[in-house]
Amino acid sequence: MKGKFITFEGPEGAGKTSVLEKLMKDIKNMDIEPVFTREPGGIHIAEKIREVILHKDHTEMDPRTEALLYAAARRQHLVEKVIPAIESGKVVFCDRFIDSSLAYQGHARGLGIDEVFSINEFAINGVMPDLTFYFKIDPEVGLQRIAKSSEREKNRLDLENLSFHQKVQEGYQKVLERFPDRMIVIDAEKSIEEVVNDVKTALKRVISF
Numbered sequence: 589m590k591g592k593f594i595t596f597e598g599p600e601g602a603g604k605t606s607v608l609e610k611l612m613k614d615i616k617n618m619d620i621e622p623v624f625t626r627e628p629g630g631i632h633i634a635e636k637i638r639e640v641i642l643h644k645d646h647t648e649m650d651p652r653t654e655a656l657l658y659a660a661a662r663r664q665h666l667v668e669k670v671i672p673a674i675e676s677g678k679v680v681f682c683d684r685f686i687d688s689s690l691a692y693q694g695h696a697r698g699l700g701i702d703e704v705f706s707i708n709e710f711a712i713n714g715v716m717p718d719l720t721f722y723f724k725i726d727p728e729v730g731l732q733r734i735a736k737s738s739e740r741e742k743n744r745l746d747l748e749n750l751s752f753h754q755k756v757q758e759g760y761q762k763v764l765e766r767f768p769d770r771m772i773v774i775d776a777e778k779s780i781e782e783v784v785n786d787v788k789t790a791l792k793r794v795i796s797f
């Protein structure tokens with residue numbers, strides 16, 4: 589049986605990681621075999637690439653280099669972890685995937701959504717999510733949340749200015765217009781409990797757990 593590939597997208601501080609942590613607890617011991625992972629990262633090489641991309645001192649990084657590094661991390665993560673899991677019937681829940689590249693590098697960095705999609709086509713070789721939750725939130729609210737969080741050390745992208753994060757938001761809107769069939773919009777400004785419930789309700793339409 590082929591599994592499923594479900595991705596979580598949205599700007600900084602939207603609550604993706606918090607919701608995935610709650611789902612991880614709730615989905616355990618139920619009818620599906622879940623795999624929780626993230627981008628960039630999820631496996632050794634991609635975590636190393638993550639350190640290079642997100643290090644706050646790497647301010648000289650060229651936007652095309654950034655886009656290529658995300659795509660390289662994506663390729664390795666797909667081949668080592670995501671594809672084998674899907675092929676063995678598991679349900680992969682991934683914190684970010686290609687839509688982040690389209691919104692951040694394609695739109696916010698100004699490289700072009702089509703151009704960034706095309707370098708990613710080489711990396712993904714036809715693997716796209718079955719379903720994507722887009723956590724919609726005013727970028728200022730998301731940034732305020734991460735500013736309040738004592739656990740979080742700010743990375744290079746967190747430190748971009750508000751206008752960059754507003755462009756990320758516009759980028760996601762464009763991605764949503766391009767892929768309306770696989771994307772579900774979640775109001776991420778609701779309480780965490782309500783957001784978790786909304787995600788679970790939508791998930792139950794595609795998997796039983």
Ligand SMILES: Nc1ncnc2c1ncn2[C@@H]1O[C@H](COP(=O)(O)OP(=O)(O)OP(=O)(O)O)[C@@H](O)[C@H]1O
Pocket residue numbers: 598599600601602603604605606607733734736737776777778779780781783
């Ligand atoms: N619905 C919510 N309401 C209020 N605070 C929230 C909500 N969801 C998450 N938070 C808080 O916001 C902060 C950021 O949450 P989280 O790390 O889950 O976001 P994220 O979408 O994964 O962000 P990033 O992509 O930047 O890592 C955390 O301190 C978390 O506790």
Ligand SMILES: Cc1cn([C@H]2C[C@H](O)[C@@H](COP(=O)(O)O)O2)c(=O)[nH]c1=O
Pocket residue numbers: 600626627628658684685686687688689690692693745746
């Ligand atoms: C996959 C991917 C990610 N990004 C950005 C988005 C965030 O600012 C960081 C990842 O940090 P998080 O705490 O794990 O959310 O990287 C990007 O710009 N392009 C991408 O393809």
